[in-house]
Amino acid sequence: MTEKGTIFSQNVKQIAFDGEHRKRMTARYEAFMLMAKDCAKYYSNISLEKSRAFNIRNKAFKYYDKYLVDFETNVINNGGIVRWACDAEEAKYMIYNILNDEKSKNIVKTKSILAEEIGLMPFLEMKKVDVTETDTGDFICYQYNERPSDPNHSAADKTKEDVAEIYSEKFGTSDKLSAKQLMTVTRKVLNDKYSAADTAITGADFIVAETGDIIISEDEGNMLKSTANTKVHIVLVGIDKLIPNLDDINVLLPLSSLYEPTNIRAKSYYTILNKPAKNQKLYVVLVDNNRSTMFSKDPQRIIMTCIECGGCHRVCPVFNTIGGHVYDNAFPGPVGMIQKIADGYEEAAHLATACSSCRQCEEYCPMNIKISDLILRNRIEIAREDANLLGEKRVINFIMKRVDNRKDMDKTKDFLNRLEMKQLIKKTWGVHKEIPTFAEKSFSELYTTLTTE
Numbered sequence: 001m002t003e004k005g006t007i008f009s010q011n012v013k014q015i016a017f018d019g020e021h022r023k024r025m026t027a028r029y030e031a032f033m034l035m036a037k038d039c040a041k042y043y044s045n046i047s048l049e050k051s052r053a054f055n056i057r058n059k060a061f062k063y064y065d066k067y068l069v070d071f072e073t074n075v076i077n078n079g080g081i082v083r084w085a086c087d088a089e090e091a092k093y094m095i096y097n098i099l100n101d102e103k104s105k106n107i108v109k110t111k112s113i114l115a116e117e118i119g120l121m122p123f124l125e126m127k128k129v130d131v132t133e134t135d136t137g138d139f140i141c142y143q144y145n146e147r148p149s150d151p152n153h154s155a156a157d158k159t160k161e162d163v164a165e166i167y168s169e170k171f172g173t174s175d176k177l178s179a180k181q182l183m184t185v186t187r188k189v190l191n192d193k194y195s196a197a198d199t200a201i202t203g204a205d206f207i208v209a210e211t212g213d214i215i216i217s218e219d220e221g222n223m224l225k226s227t228a229n230t231k232v233h234i235v236l237v238g239i240d241k242l243i244p245n246l247d248d249i250n251v252l253l254p255l256s257s258l259y260e261p262t263n264i265r266a267k268s269y270y271t272i273l274n275k276p277a278k279n280q281k282l283y284v285v286l287v288d289n290n291r292s293t294m295f296s297k298d299p300q301r302i303i304m305t306c307i308e309c310g311g312c313h314r315v316c317p318v319f320n321t322i323g324g325h326v327y328d329n330a331f332p333g334p335v336g337m338i339q340k341i342a343d344g345y346e347e348a349a350h351l352a353t354a355c356s357s358c359r360q361c362e363e364y365c366p367m368n369i370k371i372s373d374l375i376l377r378n379r380i381e382i383a384r385e386d387a388n389l390l391g392e393k394r395v396i397n398f399i400m401k402r403v404d405n406r407k408d409m410d411k412t413k414d415f416l417n418r419l420e421m422k423q424l425i426k427k428t429w430g431v432h433k434e435i436p437t438f439a440e441k442s443f444s445e446l447y448t449t450l451t452t453e
């Protein structure tokens with residue numbers, strides 16, 4: 001087992017049997033199911049809309065090389081600056097260098113899954129660059145020095161009491177504050193940061209090849225506040241966010257907001273950024289970070305059509321048992337598991353096991369992605385590449401050698417039934433799984449006895 005696999009397995013064992021955690025996750029799951037049950041009623045034909053969305057994203061992938069160049073040309077023509085980053089290291093240093101060149105002192109940042117993926121915040125902290133996260137959920141997580149456990153609902157694993165306690169530690173407030181009072185404290189801290197900010201770092205939902213537009217959706221207005229007065233705006237975005245035309249957002253944005261808990265199933269604010277604001281410099285940092293590798297993988301590249309609605313992990317029984325932190329991935333749950341294959345088989349091996357193939361995720365996916373099939377495909381490739389769990393392979397090989405021959409199997413069953421052997425198998429298969437007990441007499445032994453009597 002890889003080192004990451006061992007850590008993953010230990011963390012899973014710990015969290016899966018934490019009653020309090022289970023209670024919170026179950027409550028979240030039930031609330032989501034209640035809200036999601038009639039999402040489709042907002043569409044006269046949701047299947048058609050899902051197919052349209054899937055086709056838009058696939059068309060973009062087909063002509064990616066052209067569309068990316070179109071996007072870059074249009075951003076430059078609109079007055080922006082484009083930078084290309086091959087991997088996480090390059091992206092982080094690129095942003096660090098921009099901040100240095102622009103003499104940025106007061107930096108605010110909005111939610112970005114990509115920033116989590118490349119580890120931007122810990123990197124800037126290491127470089128002694130002070131950045132304030134302005135998304136409320138992410139802001140709370142950073143008070144714990146934690147990556148958000150759920151990209152769509154960052155601090156969902158924290159209770160009001162947890163937040164009051166950490167705020168009391170960090171800001172000297174009472175540890176008995178109500179939810180409303182906690183929001184007031186958050187706003188106060190962030191408003192001071194907005195007024196002093198000279199640079200904003202944001203993500204983007206989509207980027208448009210035809211026009212160079214950058215589409216950003218949000219719930220809190222913190223992106224608008226962050227960029228209102230800053231002299232520099234850096235947009236950090238993955239190359240997978242490219243769409244061909246501006247009209248495509250009519251289909252994609254409502255679907256990506258399908259599971260928003262508001263009555264209108266939409267985010268509160270949508271921004272189409274066409275050019276830098278007055279007296280503002282606009283940088284677009286386009287990041288690959290193994291996305292090209294993912295595009296070259298068939299059929300797993302389909303996961304790149306994901307529009308990050310969050311539906312799949314919120315219905316996933318594994319995610320709802322172990323929570324988001326255990327995955328140690330910017331995007332926990334099924335999406336991150338599939339994408340991990342682009343980082344190498346060893347990196348992906350332990351995550352590929354975290355799926356029960358229930359296929360519930362597929363029912364809720366607005367992009368019609370056959371998520372379970374892609375996970376299965378990862379498993380097949382990992383097994384072929386020998387990155388699979390070594391201990392498990394040894395046990396399977398031992399059993400398979402005996403299964404090949406009936407007499408050998410009959411001889412081995414007593415050995416397999418022995419307690420110490422079961423304990424050994426459980427080490428690999430999990431202490432909470434029951435290993436079946438072989439019958440005292442196999443069918444062939446019974447048959448032989450009956451026919452000879």
Ligand code: SF4
Pocket residue numbers: 305306307308309310311312313335361364365366367368369371
């Ligand atoms: S894979 Fe589908 S359900 Fe999951 S986040 Fe992406 S679009 Fe949503």
